[in-house]
Amino acid sequence: MTDLTALDASELATRIHSREVSAVEVTQAHLDRIDNVDGEFHAFLHVSAAAALVSAKEVDASLSAGERPASALAGVPLALKDVFTTTDMPTTCGSKILEGWISPYDATVTSKLRAAGIPLLGKTNMDEFAMGSSTENSAYGPTKNPWDTNRIPGGSGGGSAAALASYQAPLAIGTDTGGSIRQPAALTGTVGTKPTYGTVSRYGLIACASSLDQGGPCGRTVLDTALLHEVIAGHDPRDSTSVETSVASVVAAAREGARGDLVGVRVGVVRELHSDSYQAGVISSFDAAVATLTSLGAEVVEVSCPNFVHALAAYYLILPSEVSSNLARFDGMRYGTRVGDDGKHSAEQVMAITRAERFGAEVKRRIMIGTYALSAGYYDEYYGQALKVRTLIARDFDKAYEQVDVLVSPTTPTTAFPLGDKVDDPIAMYLNDLCTLPTNLAGHCAMSVPSGLAAEDGLPVGLQIMAPAFADDRLYRIGAAYEVARGQLK
Numbered sequence: 001m002t003d004l005t006a007l008d009a010s011e012l013a014t015r016i017h018s019r020e021v022s023a024v025e026v027t028q029a030h031l032d033r034i035d036n037v038d039g040e041f042h043a044f045l046h047v048s049a050a051a052a053l054v055s056a057k058e059v060d061a062s063l064s065a066g067e068r069p070a071s072a073l074a075g076v077p078l079a080l081k082d083v084f085t086t087t088d089m090p091t092t093c094g095s096k097i098l099e100g101w102i103s104p105y106d107a108t109v110t111s112k113l114r115a116a117g118i119p120l121l122g123k124t125n126m127d128e129f130a131m132g133s134s135t136e137n138s139a140y141g142p143t144k145n146p147w148d149t150n151r152i153p154g155g156s157g158g159g160s161a162a163a164l165a166s167y168q169a170p171l172a173i174g175t176d177t178g179g180s181i182r183q184p185a186a187l188t189g190t191v192g193t194k195p196t197y198g199t200v201s202r203y204g205l206i207a208c209a210s211s212l213d214q215g216g217p218c219g220r221t222v223l224d225t226a227l228l229h230e231v232i233a234g235h236d237p238r239d240s241t242s243v244e245t246s247v248a249s250v251v252a253a254a255r256e257g258a259r260g261d262l263v264g265v266r267v268g269v270v271r272e273l274h275s276d277s278y279q280a281g282v283i284s285s286f287d288a289a290v291a292t293l294t295s296l297g298a299e300v301v302e303v304s305c306p307n308f309v310h311a312l313a314a315y316y317l318i319l320p321s322e323v324s325s326n327l328a329r330f331d332g333m334r335y336g337t338r339v340g341d342d343g344k345h346s347a348e349q350v351m352a353i354t355r356a357e358r359f360g361a362e363v364k365r366r367i368m369i370g371t372y373a374l375s376a377g378y379y380d381e382y383y384g385q386a387l388k389v390r391t392l393i394a395r396d397f398d399k400a401y402e403q404v405d406v407l408v409s410p411t412t413p414t415t416a417f418p419l420g421d422k423v424d425d426p427i428a429m430y431l432n433d434l435c436t437l438p439t440n441l442a443g444h445c446a447m448s449v450p451s452g453l454a455a456e457d458g459l460p461v462g463l464q465i466m467a468p469a470f471a472d473d474r475l476y477r478i479g480a481a482y483e484v485a486r487g488q489l490k
Contacts (some may be wrong), residue, residue: 004029009076009170009224017074019063023056024077030056030077034121034168042143043163045082046089048123052077057118062117072227072251074117079169081160082123083130084110084215085204093128093206094156095140097358098336108236109173109206109215109300116231124159125384128360129415130177130208131326132156135184135360144419145188147459149182151383151416154184160218161188166432171228172218177208178315179411179436181216182448186411186462191225191479192218194436196469197443198243201236209322210241212315215231218342222449226254229263231471240424243469253473257480263297265478270406272308273435273464281454285461286410289451292485293408303403307394310389311437314432317386318441320370327367331355365426394442401468406478409435411448411462449483 004012015021031049037042060093069075069331085091085103102480106114113120127137135143135158145153146166153162156175161184164172174181176194185192193216200215207213217228229250238241269290275284294300332338332354333347340353359367373382400407413434422429439446444466451463463482467474 001017002244005033005167007170008221009219010074010221011169012116013073016059017063017069017124023119024053026075027056027077027121029119030169037166038168039309040144040387041146041162041166043124043140043159043168045077045092045094045125045140045159045165048089048120051193052119052121055117056113059117059442067293068388069117071116071118071314072138072209073231074169075119076170077119077121078113078171078173079121079160079163079312080113080122080175081157081172082126083172083175083206084124085206086110086120089123091123091206092126093130093138095358095360095363096139096337096352097330097332097354101336103204105204108201108205108442109232112232118171118231119179124157124163124172126159127156128363128490129206130156130175130180130213131323131362131366133183133429134422135159135418137360139360145416147188151418151459152187153416154161155331156180160185161185161190164188164218164220170220171224173215173232174218175205175215176440177212178319179433180216182411182416182436182446182462183433185218187446187460189460190218190220191222191447191449192216193225193229193447193472193475194439194445195229195233195472196247196445198241199247199470199472200232201234201242203236207326210317210326211322212319212421222476222483223251223258226250226476248473250473250476254476254480256301257477260296260481260484262293262478262481265298266295266404266407267298268299268303269300269408270308270407270409271302271304272306273409275413276411278410278428279456281456282410282412282414282461285451285454285465289463289482289486290408292482296481296485301404303314303400303407305393305400305438307389307392307396308438311393311441312430312434314386314393315437315441316369316485317373317382318390318470320366321373322370323366324370324374327363332358341369362426375486378401388391390441391436397438397442397444397468405467406474407466409464409466410463411435414460415454415457415459435464444469445472445475447479449479451486
């Protein structure tokens with residue numbers, strides 16, 4: 001009998017919709033897999049077995065009645081990052097300050113998944129409030145990389161990526177503020193897309209940095225990720241940053257790309273994102289990927305984006321500044337847990353005690369940096385300057401896209417590093433996001449697709465593909481073409 005957890009989401013959907021297998025069977029197989037292996041990987045913070053099976057039964061009943069599937073992925077289960085609100089599961093953002101909190105409403109992404117007939121297996125682990133690059137900042141313990149349990153799975157969405165890589169879920173949802181979808185995808189050998197800012201609703205996505213956060217799809221193949229992308233995308237009047245601009249079908253683009261022809265496509269290699277300081281196996285894998293794109297007919301040229309070298313500094317002023325504002329609401333009064341409410345402390349003291357005890361070290365660090373950057377006398381010197389750099393980075397992208405259709409780079413400078421290796425060195429941790437940050441600052445779209453294993457350690461490496469705003473379909477066409485060609489390499 002076929003192991004249902006080993007099948008791609010698109011194949012599972014085909015079998016469910018043809019009634020070769022039931023959605024209940026598929027969902028139960030993944031729940032069993034979670035029971036058997038997640039004690040080792042800790043990808044999930046909460047598993048919702050009963051509700052997932054109810055959802056699967058509803059899909060089966062609908063198909064039995066001769067109704068059309070609610071979506072192309074109806075009946076295929078999914079793991080949801082614990083930053084999207086859900087009315088039937090806790091939403092903690094990996095933080096003790098929201099321990100046990102149940103939201104009174106679903107996020108728009110959650111609602112779209114439910115309407116599409118996608119059973120939600122549970123909520124996945126993450127760096128607290130999406131602040132981190134390793135999932136070690138979770139208040140509930142780190143997630144481990146299925147390729148090597150002594151190593152990190154990336155962050156902040158390491159739980160979603162690890163759930164995919166360990167076959168506990170065929171699909172997952174993540175969020176990407178500075179690389180939190182793409183970086184874990186690269187380090188776990190999976191696919192992850194950061195959509196164009198504003199094309200996937202942020203309503204019910206608990207904010208880290210509002211001008212940077214973007215929910216997006218994660219899968220094990222480019223087509224699976226495209227199918228999920230189309231489920232969650234679309235304008236939402238409840239999100240003031242949601243745009244009405246339409247995006248070409250990413251599923252059609254993925255199917256076109258799988259035919260393998262990239263003749264006429266112009267690909268730019270970003271000089272500033274190709275460094276001798278990167279791990280040798282990452283560079284060799286990237287160079288091989290570029291050669292593969294050339295063999296498919298793409299025209300490859302080198303382009304320069306000189307202001308990308310300032311992206312890290314700008315990002316780590318803009319993000320903390322927005323964090324200091326967004327996290328002010330978590331004060332122990334309205335949400336989650338409260339500490340020090342014993343009648344001996346004032347409301348202000350209770351707030352201070354709660355935040356001191358319930359926020360983790362990285363969250364506190366970023367709140368303090370952001371508050372300082374926004375303070376009187378320093379706003380123009382720090383935050384204002386960072387915004388100017390952000391504009392320069394966007395202009396670099398614009399100039400580059402006058403020459404090419406997409407840009408490529410390694411997704412990460414190294415493969416997955418050992419657990420604990422960088423937890424005491426924030427700057428070293430931040431450097432893992434060098435390649436992914438520019439896209440978020442510009443609001444554009446990008447994807448990470450597996451590009452093989454590094455020779456030194458046998459761990460996954462990712463190829464990052466970047467495209468202009470609203471050109472998400474280009475990612476899927478090129479990603480699918482590369483995916484097929486790489487699968488044929490010996």
